[in-house]
Amino acid sequence: MLSPQETTSIRLPPECEPALLERFLKAEAMALWTVRSAQQQEVPPHVYAFLRKHEEDEQQHLAQFEAMIDRQPRVRERLPSVPRQWPVLAVQIYGYESLGLEFARLLLQLRPDLASILDDEEVHVAFFEREIRRLLGGDWAEQARCSAVAWRRKLPTTVNRYLAAAVFDPFRTAVAERILTVIEQRFIETGLLQIQKK
Ligand SMILES: [Fe+2]
Ligand SMILES: [Fe+2]
Numbered sequence: 642m643l644s645p646q647e648t649t650s651i652r653l654p655p656e657c658e659p660a661l662l663e664r665f666l667k668a669e670a671m672a673l674w675t676v677r678s679a680q681q682q683e684v685p686p687h688v689y690a691f692l693r694k695h696e697e698d699e700q701q702h703l704a705q706f707e708a709m710i711d712r713q714p715r716v717r718e719r720l721p722s723v724p725r726q727w728p729v730l731a732v733q734i735y736g737y738e739s740l741g742l743e744f745a746r747l748l749l750q751l752r753p754d755l756a757s758i759l760d761d762e763e764v765h766v767a768f769f770e771r772e773i774r775r776l777l778g779g780d781w782a783e784q785a786r787c788s789a790v791a792w793r794r795k796l797p798t799t800v801n802r803y804l805a806a807a808v809f810d811p812f813r814t815a816v817a818e819r820i821l822t823v824i825e826q827r828f829i830e831t832g833l834l835q836i837q838k839k
Pocket of ligand 2: 672
């Protein structure tokens with residue numbers, strides 16, 4: 642696993658900050674809606690308890706970004722649909738929280754004042770990582786692994802979409818490659834993915 646220092650070795654220049662904040666505004670809203678939607682699914686009771694706190698965190702993150710870029714809260718009539726089956730849902734949230742964590746690391750270089758967001762994302766990732774390990778020790782292991790392969794397959798498109806702003810042009814390839822490597826290694830360490838033979 643790469644250390645956090647290694648994962649932050651790509652530095653974005655200050656002119657990337659507005660695009661990064663815009664990206665966070667969207668991602669935090671999506672995280673909030675996903676966590677809300679997840680609470681309507683059948684999840685283990687201790688997960689439900691965590692999701693309530695998780696929702697509060699994401700709500701607060703979203704409010705911070707809205708205030709920073711002076712934007713009105715976005716309303717959404719319907720929550721996004723999330724997988725009904727807990728192993729699939731767990732992999733999805735684990736994946737997106739891991740992705741959010743890597744973006745939070747990039748953001749922190751430009752905005753050290755936002756350290757508390759990174760701390761929260763680490764807590765979110767750690768919680769789902771424990772849940773994934775638990776799932777991998779039981780009957781749902783195969784399903785979790787299949788979901789991880791499917792989620793991983795879509796990840797390059799997702800990352801490129803997150804980095805779509807023109808200001809990222811000179812850094813897109815390097816940043817995307819770094820993020821993909823870090824997340825893949827995380828998934829391998831957790832046991833969700835197998836090491837790819839090149
Ligand atoms: Fe967040
Ligand atoms: Fe989060």
